[in-house]
Amino acid sequence: MRLRKKWWAKPELEKDHKVIFTPKEYKGKWKGFFGNDHPIHLELGCGRGRFINQLARMNTNINYIALDAHNELLVHVLRKANESHLNNIKVIPIYIENIGDIFAQDEIEKIHINFCNPWPNKRHHKRRLTHPNFLRLYQNFLKNGSEIWFKTDDELLFADSLEYFEVAGxxxxxxxxxxxxxDFHGNIMTEYEEKFCNQGIKIKFSRFRISTQLNVAR
Structure with a gap:
């Protein structure tokens, strides 16, 4: 996705306490940062934030962290959160490959991956957020019994991802x-999802749980 650079995005983010530019400092301390003992859920590649903001409004007893590399998107996440006066959502500008540096073991209880880049060229498959290399990163900080929820419009990415999750255990x-x-109920539509649905594209969805054996092995 190519985004037009918005010079005002980063300065706006820097003024708000909901945005963390030094997340490594909070590794193992995120519950203290939120000021409560509630579960912490992540959205990897949060886009403009419709999805995670609606989750945060519906579930005030859960803390949410929106991660994305693009300030131009995160500023919209932040504005939505502030418009709704949400205190249970934080924003982290980060490339997902660095996620292992900011969360400690058992610190996260759910991950949402919605319409990530399918990277169709085979030589780029390792960049997929569902690739086993990434899944092993997530295993380092997911609690026992935690889940990953995955949605996509891309048939090949979905088929490959089913194999990735199996390979990763x-x-x-x-x-x-x-x-x-x-028969799934309770879905929250993302901005991309609305566009794809309007085009008649079927949405693929799956849920996975980290195994007890994997957590013990760590």
Whole structure:
């Protein structure tokens, strides 16, 4: 995704305490940073933030962290959170490959990956957020029994990701190739999802749980 540079985005983010530019300082201390003992959930590649802001409004007993590399997107996440006066959402500008540096073991209880870049060229597959290399990073900080929820419009990415999760030792809990014709309830539509649905593209969705054995092995 190519974004037009917005010079005002970073200065706006820097003025708000919800945005953390030095997340390494809080590794192992995130519950203290939120000021409570609530579970912490992540969205990796949060876009403009419709999804995570709606989750935060619906679940005030859960803390949410939105991660994305683009200040031009994160500023919209922040504005939505402030418009709704949400205190249970934080924003981190970061490349996801650095995520292992900012969370400690058992610190996170759920990850949402929505419509990540499919990187269709085979030589770029390792950049996919569902690739085993990334899944092993997530395993380092996910609590026992934690889940990853994954949505995409891309058929090849979905098929490959099902294999990735299996290879990495995750247990599949749910799978559908057409979310809006499935028995799954409680879905929250993202901005990309709305666009794809309007084009008649079927949304693929799956849930996975980290296994007890993996946590013990760590």
């Amino acid at each position: 995750f247990k599949e809990l749910y799978r559908t190739y057409d979310l809006y014709q499935s």
